[in-house]
Amino acid sequence: MHLGWPDPLRARTRRRYDAAHFRRARENSRLPELPGGDRMQRLFRLSALLAALLLILAACSSNTGGSSPSGSAASSGDPTAVCAADKFGCVKVASGDKIEIATALTITGSTSSLGLDSVTGVQVAIKDRGQVAGHDVDLKSTDAGCSNAQDGQTDAQSLVADPQIVAVIGTSCSRTAVPAMPVLAAQGYLMISPSNTAPSLTDPSSKDFGGPFYMRTAYNDKVQGAAVAKFACEVLTVKTAATIHDGSPYAQQLQQVFADQFKSQCGGTITAQEAIHVGDKDFHPVLTTIGAAKPEALFFPIFDPEAPLIVQQSRDIPGLANTKLISADGAKDDTFISSAGPLAQSLGMYFSGPDLNFGSTYTDKFLPEYKQIAGKDPTSVYHAHAYDAANIIFDAIEHVGLKDSSGTLYIPRTALKDYARGVKDYKGLTGTLTCDPNGDCGASFVSIAQLKPDASGKLAFQQVYTTRSAS
Structure with missing residues (x-):
């Protein structure tokens, strides 16, 4: 079977490397002939062909996220090389340690119902998921506020001071997202908002544009x-x-x-x-x-x-x-x-x-788990969007993460962002999500x-x- 690529050895020598060639070479060899030689030769060639086909199938297989790390470093699977090639490096999680993610939401004051509702959505996702890439997940919940834009920037600055935070779910309000996004992006921290809806955040022509490290599971207003x-x-x-x-x-x-x-x-x-x-x-x-x-x-x-x-x-x-x-x-x-x-x-x-109206999984499984954790029914409307944001991050970690011989997990920041932003036909709790090039990923029903x-x-x-x- 011809697989459509040239044989580099044949191209260089212009010789025919067929079965007859190998038989003549074997007959001229001083080594004793093994029993069943022709059969073994055919098995060898069949095995090589099957291996090539498996490689083709692996390369053509699809996933629900974006691209993997590219280049020779990524293809080698060497964590040190991959992290060195990533502009923002890797988050390193030692064997037995927890993966850390953060929420930057409004959790105090008059708008706390909105933010705490999303925090619980993330907690349900952590409970449902169990371990991610062989590690437990630890949630750091911070207050990014809502009414004061400066609170978003202050909270983002505290988050980037912790190099172990892999990604951020936030903010609750578009007002606080605007100053938070550039602080996080400058250090390669992915932020996924469950409830930002202002059109300007995903508009490349706007001064409020979030850029490549921002996306949202909420709809655009x-x-x-x-x-x-x-x-x-x-x-x-x-x-x-x-x-x-x-x-x-x-x-x-x-x-x-x-x-x-x-x-x-x-x-x-x-x-x-x-x-x-x-x-x-x-x-x-x-x-x-x-x-x-x-x-x-x-x-x-x-x-x-x-x-x-x-x-x-x-x-x-x-x-x-x-x-x-x-x-x-x-x-x-x-x-x-x-x-x-x-x-x-x-x-x-x-x-x-x-x-x-997200279906039976939402009503029969998610909502009871939410109430078990929060002690009450949902207090606002973006809990399921926060759940999806967390699971997209978990999927991205499992896809791009690499482990060394000691079991340490390496999570390259740029590759994590690329995978999350490349989500396509993702079967989330809120619906089927596909991210556009500017970070809009949310289901559109109002x-x-x-x-x-x-x-x-x-x-x-x-x-x-x-x-x-x-x-």
């Missing part, structure tokens, strides 16, 4: 903004709307996508686009300005504690008495329910966010929910609309 506009146009059938943002990349960009899509999808009119400051407590002036035009809908994708205050103070504005209130995933948590849940329920308020009592009488976010059924 180009998707969420368009979905909210579609819901407002087609389900609520409103023709006028106003927006409020808090100046963060997340809120400012999401409300802008909504505004643009509201105009383009149904010819809607945006009556006002107002901004507030994080930390403000009196929103009557802004709401009075918006209420003057009596918009049919008000979209305010902001966080706690500002979101509940806007709902409460909107009742004091006559021009907003009949306005439909819509917020987003930044307020879709237990903190909002505690602050303004009953009022929001009575007003029929809407909340956008990821579609959490849902709209309202607050309603669950079976126990407790207020909970219950889905009333999803783009999954509309797709």
Whole structure:
């Protein structure tokens, strides 16, 4: 069988190395002939052919991640050479030591429901996975905040001071991701966010672009903004709307996508686009300005504690008495329910966010494990996205990691990033994930929910609309 490549020995000598040649060589040899010589020769050639075919099949086999380390160092499997060839070197994990990963999320203050929810998702992933490349996994949970961008940079600086951290799951909020990303990237630390959604983070033309060491399992708010506009146009059938943002990349960009899509999808009119400051407590002036035009809908994708205050103070504005209130995933948590849940329920308020209909594995396995670890049901909406982020990191470690004779594991940082960013058709808890060249990997289904009592009488976010059924 001809396998399609030239025989270099035959090409150099122009001689025929066939069975007759080898028989003549054997007959001229002074060594005694072995029994069954022809049969052994045929077996030898068949074995060589099978070995070549196995190499071809191995080279052509596919995986769900990106490329392996390239070059002669990687192909040699020599950890020292691979680490020397990697710009950022390797994380070395001695035999018996734990692999360290970190979360950089908002875990204190008014937005802690969002971050702690994601931390639990990572903890479930660690529990489910067991060992990674023969090592237990240790989680370092840090507070990157949400409302103050500087907190993201400070937290990132503390993380890169620890050379044993393999990768980071974070941040919760796009505002803190912007200053954190360059600090981590400069040292070759991969960061995967479960809940950053601002379009600018994966836009190469933006100053906020995360670069090659950043990716996310959450959707891009180009998707969420368009979905909210579609819901407002087609389900609520409103023709006028106003927006409020808090100046963060997340809120400012999401409300802008909504505004643009509201105009383009149904010819809607945006009556006002107002901004507030994080930390403000009196929103009557802004709401009075918006209420003057009596918009049919008000979209305010902001966080706690500002979101509940806007709902409460909107009742004091006559021009907003009949306005439909819509917020987003930044307020879709237990903190909002505690602050303004009953009022929001009575007003029929809407909340956008990821579609959490992830199937039986999520409902029958993940959620019970989550409750076992956290002691309660999920407090926000990005726990499954954090679970997927952790498992992508674990897969990458197992794919690119090398061991020496002592059992020490070497994890090359650039190769780890390349594999994770190259994820394609990855069967995650949130759906089938494929990363684009800029780091967007998340499933794109968006849902709209309202607050309603669950079976126990407790207020909970219950889905009333999803783009999954509309797709």
